[in-house]
Structures are given as structure tokens and as C-alpha cells.
Amino acid sequence: MNIGIIGLGLMGGSFALDVKERFKEFVIYGFDKSDEHLKMSFDLKLIDFKLDDDNISNIDLLLISVPVDETINILPNILDKVGENTIVVDVGSTKLKICEGVSNHKNRKQFLAMHPIAGTENSGPNASVSGLYHGITNILCEVDKTDSNLLKKVMKILNNFEMKIIYMDPSSHDEHISYVSHLSHVTSFILAKTVIEKEKNEKNIFDLAGSGFESTVRLAKSSPFMWTPIFLQNKSNLVEALEGYINNLNDLKVKIQNDDKESIIDDLNNINRVKKILGGINNKNEK
Amino acid sequence: MNIGIIGLGLMGGSFALDVKERFKEFVIYGFDKSDEHLKMSFDLKLIDFKLDDDNISNIDLLLISVPVDETINILPNILDKVGENTIVVDVGSTKLKICEGVSNHKNRKQFLAMHPIAGTENSGPNASVSGLYHGITNILCEVDKTDSNLLKKVMKILNNFEMKIIYMDPSSHDEHISYVSHLSHVTSFILAKTVIEKEKNEKNIFDLAGSGFESTVRLAKSSPFMWTPIFLQNKSNLVEALEGYINNLNDLKVKIQNDDKESIIDDLNNINRVKKILGGINNKNEK
Numbered sequence: 151m152n153i154g155i156i157g158l159g160l161m162g163g164s165f166a167l168d169v170k171e172r173f174k175e176f177v178i179y180g181f182d183k184s185d186e187h188l189k190m191s192f193d194l195k196l197i198d199f200k201l202d203d204d205n206i207s208n209i210d211l212l213l214i215s216v217p218v219d220e221t222i223n224i225l226p227n228i229l230d231k232v233g234e235n236t237i238v239v240d241v242g243s244t245k246l247k248i249c250e251g252v253s254n255h256k257n258r259k260q261f262l263a264m265h266p267i268a269g270t271e272n273s274g275p276n277a278s279v280s281g282l283y284h285g286i287t288n289i290l291c292e293v294d295k296t297d298s299n300l301l302k303k304v305m306k307i308l309n310n311f312e313m314k315i316i317y318m319d320p321s322s323h324d325e326h327i328s329y330v331s332h333l334s335h336v337t338s339f340i341l342a343k344t345v346i347e348k349e350k351n352e353k354n355i356f357d358l359a360g361s362g363f364e365s366t367v368r369l370a371k372s373s374p375f376m377w378t379p380i381f382l383q384n385k386s387n388l389v390e391a392l393e394g395y396i397n398n399l400n401d402l403k404v405k406i407q408n409d410d411k412e413s414i415i416d417d418l419n420n421i422n423r424v425k426k427i428l429g430g431i432n433n434k435n436e437k
Numbered sequence: 438m439n440i441g442i443i444g445l446g447l448m449g450g451s452f453a454l455d456v457k458e459r460f461k462e463f464v465i466y467g468f469d470k471s472d473e474h475l476k477m478s479f480d481l482k483l484i485d486f487k488l489d490d491d492n493i494s495n496i497d498l499l500l501i502s503v504p505v506d507e508t509i510n511i512l513p514n515i516l517d518k519v520g521e522n523t524i525v526v527d528v529g530s531t532k533l534k535i536c537e538g539v540s541n542h543k544n545r546k547q548f549l550a551m552h553p554i555a556g557t558e559n560s561g562p563n564a565s566v567s568g569l570y571h572g573i574t575n576i577l578c579e580v581d582k583t584d585s586n587l588l589k590k591v592m593k594i595l596n597n598f599e600m601k602i603i604y605m606d607p608s609s610h611d612e613h614i615s616y617v618s619h620l621s622h623v624t625s626f627i628l629a630k631t632v633i634e635k636e637k638n639e640k641n642i643f644d645l646a647g648s649g650f651e652s653t654v655r656l657a658k659s660s661p662f663m664w665t666p667i668f669l670q671n672k673s674n675l676v677e678a679l680e681g682y683i684n685n686l687n688d689l690k691v692k693i694q695n696d697d698k699e700s701i702i703d704d705l706n707n708i709n710r711v712k713k714i715l716g717g718i719n720n721k722n723e724k
Binding site: 267270287314316329335336337338340342348349355356357358359360361363364365366367368370371374375378379388389392393394395398399402407409414415418421425427428 | 573601614616617620621622623625628629632633635636639642644645649651654657665681711
């Protein structure tokens with residue numbers, strides 16, 4: 151099978167590593183608009199050949215792993231170019247606008263909208279890690295709009311990776327993911343911002359912060375070029391989630407100001423249920 | 438040396454483990470107002486004897502590791518009871534009100550206000566981990582008010598633990614720690630609350646959340662009985678930090694609503710500096 155990857159960052163590069171490890175006969179063609187990342191991907195042996203207009207028609211599975219606004223821009227052209235046996239799959243963290251963008255494309259059945267729940271806070275080809283896709287949850291949207299035979303090609307790989315597959319419609323996906331993923335990134339970015347603004351002398355943060363701070367701001371190391379388009383594309387859900395979050399912060403602030411100890415303890419006890427919930431999350435890919 | 442520990446939770450129990458490992462000849466007396474925790478501490482071999490009114494006068498170093506409001510309540514009585522060669526040390530995450538509470542005590546010189554920057558989200562004697570105190574940053578406040586010879590007893594242990602010692606006044610301590618520690622706990626608790634409220638069906642969180650969410654809400658597993666008194670005792674600093682955080686969230690929300698892509702990317706790029714800062718944090722105690 152010939153695999154194509156457009157966008158050789160953490161998600162694309164790690165996919166290459168996992169495919170190479172498990173399907174040694176597969177050939178990987180890669181493209182990145184950054185020449186530096188393309189060269190790095192050859193040096194790291196992530197890809198075998200450069201993907202170009204001459205060989206794109208021979209690709210069996212084409213993975214798109216670029217920022218979600220770029221995905222919307224390039225996806226129609228890619229569906230125009232690929233051969234009739236190619237399945238195009240994206241890995242974006244938003245699904246509604248990406249699906250809407252190709253809903254009337256003549257080759258819509260050659261596209262699969264996918265969101266593998268995996269990642270780290272690092273980016274670029276050198277952030278690739280093997281095993282990133284192994285055993286994770288993977289959300290597929292609108293599978294009924296994808297050609298069954300082409301879908302089988304993808305499922306062969308996903309099943310080999312022992313993924314837990316969840317089927318959702320794009321709108322529900324974006325709504326739920328805004329809370330369990332996008333909001334976490336916002337809270338982490340803004341926590342880091344607030345602390346950096348306060349501690350003009352960064353040495354204070356070096357000296358005083360512990361593992362709790364480190365864990366809570368880990369996502370603030372994430373790529374702005376990846377996450378800004380996600381926030382904007384999922385605007386309506388994220389703004390609602392953010393407003394709920396800000397309201398809850400204000401409630402706690404008032405309780406603190408009023409020394410309302412019993413009520414705060416009650417709230418935190420209730421929140422402690424997260425222990426049980428987190429116990430159920432498959433953290434194999436925790437970095 | 439006889440070590441006394443009042444409060445046999447994560448901090449007290451781990452101190453016992455670390456002392457036992459490095460000073461095999463030391464004898465450890467422990468007390469907890471929970472009979473269950475006291476029994477558990479004997480079972481886990483954290484302590485050798487129960488600390489009581491008969492033996493408290495023979496203690497060389499008495500560690501107080503209870504919630505910070507209890508520390509304020511019991512500290513004056515403890516300073517009344519201990520022998521003249523005893524140094525009393527607390528490990529609370531707030532320092533100003535604890536120092537103020539004993540500022541006029543006749544035995545003030547037998548007290549050392551300390552904040553070891555260590556911990557996990559777990560609590561109770563069975564959360565004790567060996568090595569928790571090793572190599573960490575430890576903040577000492579108002580050391581000039583502590584008797585030099587008694588201070589030496591403590592430093593012998595802290596130096597053996599290879600701690601990085603920082604000296605601060607209690608007011609500055611509380612101000613900076615409200616940002617780099619207390620605010621992280623609030624943001625994590627409230628993120629968990631917001632997501633739990635949205636996802637009435639907890640299975641959605643199980644299924645959809647990844648390691649990013651897990652990392653960001655880790656602190657929401659922390660003890661309400663430990664953290665509520667900290668929030669209240671550091672109210673003025675924490676409310677200021679929270680207001681700055683909420684303002685920054687609202688700013689980002691407006692930028693998202695206005696599709697202000699370039700400005701968001703600029704902000705997030707600036708926040709990415711946290712990578713460099715976090716690279717400098719000693720994460721030996723990351724759990």
C-alpha cells in the first residue's frame with residue numbers, strides 16, 4: 151500500500167512511524183510546505199519519497215495532518231487530484247466545518263473525517279513518537295458518506311493499531327470536544343499568560359513552581375499555528391464552554407470572598423468525582 | 438533525634454519515610470486526629486510511637502502537616518507544650534497568617550515557617566511516597582525569628598535531603614505562591630467542574646478525553662479539606678490572581694468571537710515562552 155502524508159508534524163510524522171513499524175511493506179510519500187520539515191522527515195526516515203502531483207494519483211491512503219484551516223482550504227483540490235482508489239483522511243480536532251466544506255464535492259465518498267485522540271504538547275517532525283496511535287480512541291464522523299471499500303483500507307490500519315473506534319456526527323463531535331479538549335488548552339494557555347505577566351522575573355517561576363503548575367500549564371506549550379485555527383473553527387461551542395467556565399470561576403471567587411468554607415468544600419468534594427472519571431481514561435499515550 | 442509529626446497525610450507520612458530512609462537512628466512519634474489514619478501509619482511503618490502529651494516534651498523536631506487553618510489553631514498550644522530544645526516546623530502552603538498567629542508567642546523562636554514545594558494530588562497516609570522531599574525547593578520564612586541552634590537541627594535534615602533553600606518574607610511568599618500554585622489548583626478544579634456539569638453522562642468524558650485533559654485536571658483530585666483553607670487564608674492574593682486570569686480569559690474570548698487570528702497567534706506565541714520556563718523547573722517529584 152502507498153501511504154501519503156501532507157503535513158509532517160507531530161501527527162503526520164508519528165503516523166509514519168507507526169505505519170512503518172507495523173506494515174514494513176508500505177511505502178510512505180510525504181509533503182510539507184516547509185522545506186526544512188521535509189528535509190528533516192527524510193533525515194528522520196519518516197518518509198521514503200516526496201509526495202508530488204506526479205505520484206499523488208498512486209496513493210492508497212492520503213493522511214492530511216495540517217492546521218484545520220489549511221485542511222479546509224486544500225481538501226477540495228486534493229479530492230480533485232487523487233486517483234479513484236485513494237481514500238483521503240484528515241486528523242483535525244474539529245470536524246463540522248471540514249465536513250461541510252466537502253459535503254457537495256463530487257468525490258466526497260473518497261474522504262473520511264477522523265479525529266484520533268492523541269498528541270503531545272510538542273510539534274514538528276522531530277516531535278514524532280512511535281506508538282502515538284496505538285490503542286487510542288479514534289472518532290470517525292459521517293462514515294456513511296465514505297465508500298465502503300475505501301473505508302476498509304483505513305480500518306485495516308486502525309484495527310491493527312488496536313484503536314477504540316467511536317462514531318459521531320460532526321456537530322456532536324465539535325460540541326463535546328470543545329469541553330474535553332479545546333477548553334483545557336484555553337485554560338492552560340491563559341494560566342501560563344497570567345503567571346508570566348505577574349512574574350516579570352521568570353526566575354521566580356523557575357524557583358517557586360512545582361509539578362502541579364507544570365502539569366496544569368503543559369498544554370500552553372502547544373503550537374499556536376495548530377490551535378488558533380481550532381479555537382476559531384469551533385468558536386460557537388468553545389465560547390459557550392468558556393462562558394460556563396468563567397461563570398464557575400466567578401462563583402468560586404465570590405465564595406472565597408465570603409469565606410463560605412462549607413460550600414467550597416461541598417463543591418470540591420463533588421469535583422473530586424473526577425478521580426473516578428480519570429481512572430477510566432486510557433492514558434497509554436500520556437507523555 | 439526524636440521526630441514528631443502531627444498530621445499523618447501525604448506530607449507528614451512522606452516526611453516520615455524520607456527521614457527513616459536517611460536517618461535510621463531517628464525515632465518517629467506521630468499523631469493524627471483520625472484513629473484510622475493513626476492505625477494506618479503504624480501498619481505502613483511510617484511511625485514508631487504515638488505522639489502524646491507525655492512524650493511531646495522530648496521531641497527534637499516537631500513537624501506540623503495539617504490543613505493550614507488547623508495549623509493556626511493548634512500552633513500556639515503546641516509551642517506552649519514542647520520542651521525548650523524542640524523546634525516546631527510547619528509545611529503549609531500559606532505563610533503570612535501562620536506567622537502572624539505566633540508573632541507574639543513567648544516561644545516564637547522555637548518555630549520555623551516552611552513551605553516545601555512538593556506534593557501530589559493524593560492524600561492520606563497511604564499516599565505517602567519516599568523521595569517526595571528529595572532535591573525539592575523549600576521556602577523558609579522569617580528565619581531571623583528562629584533560634585539559630587534550633588534552626589541547625591532542621592538544616593541538618595534539609596541539607597541531607599539536598600533541598601534548594603529559598604528565603605522569603607511571608608507576605609511575598611503568599612503573593613507569589615497564589616499565582617504559581619494556588620491559581621493552578623483553582624483553574625483545575627473549575628475546569629473539572631465545568632466539564633462534569635456539561636457531560637452529565639460521564640461515559641462521554643471517559644471516551645473522549647485524552648492525556649491533555651487528564652494533565653490539566655490532575656490537581657482537581659486534590660483534597661478539599663487541605664485546599665479550601667489555603668484558598669481562604671490566601672484570599673486577597675488569590676482573588677487578585679483570579680481576577681487577572683478571568684480578564685485574560687475574557688480577552689481571548691472576545692478575540693475568538695472577532696476571528697482575530699493574528700492577535701491570538703501573537704498571544705499564544707508569547708505564552709509559548711513557558712516552554713523555556715518549564716524546562717527550568719525541577720520536576721523530580723512529578724508523579
